Amino acid sequence: NAGVTQTPKFRVLKTGQSMTLLCAQDMNHEYMYWYRQDPGMGLRLIHYSVGEGTTAKGEVPDGYNVSRLKKQNFLLGLESAAPSQTSVYFCASRARGSYNEQFFGPGTRLTVL
């Protein structure tokens, strides 16, 4: 099992450019999440999904969109990147049920100039 994988690992964008971050999991998990991590701010939830075809807003959704067309993939889109979106982005997945472990990907470091 590869677990949770993220593509790309690093990316530099110019303000106004768009991009999509891809998250894939091979554990057949129902729940998937996108977080951003900034110094001193912990993990902040951007969007999440409880199943194929469903998404919901998290704590900091503005400026991002997501899609979950397939159960194993969760895409995070930035339509018009801003310097405030410079961050490390983590994807995670989890099986349904309150006792289940959340597995994280290795992260994507995004810099917006």
Added chain:
Amino acid sequence: GENVEQHPSTLSVQEGDSAVIKCTYSDSASNYFPWYKQELGKGPQLIIDIRSNVGEKKDQRIAVTLNKTAKHFSLHITETQPEDSAVYFCAATSMNRDDKIIFGKGTRLHILP
């Protein structure tokens, strides 16, 4: 909704000494309390967890305690080693709302030689 507070934000201990990180939660329906360790450049990884029907759990040098009445839970690391240096996150999730795990803001632990 659930809120998880974590203290301290930074902790430095001498190698060989013990480290304690404390968290509080607000939702009395929370029933699962995992702890994650994040090493530099990596995603968080589960190191230990505790369910609400247990007061304490130990795994080698790591232990967690839970006080449901006070809504407190703590991570204890004994005989600290250099490889314990990392960021630690506490978290909670509820049987009533198991689609999200709520994370604390993290504690950066430094093990001093």
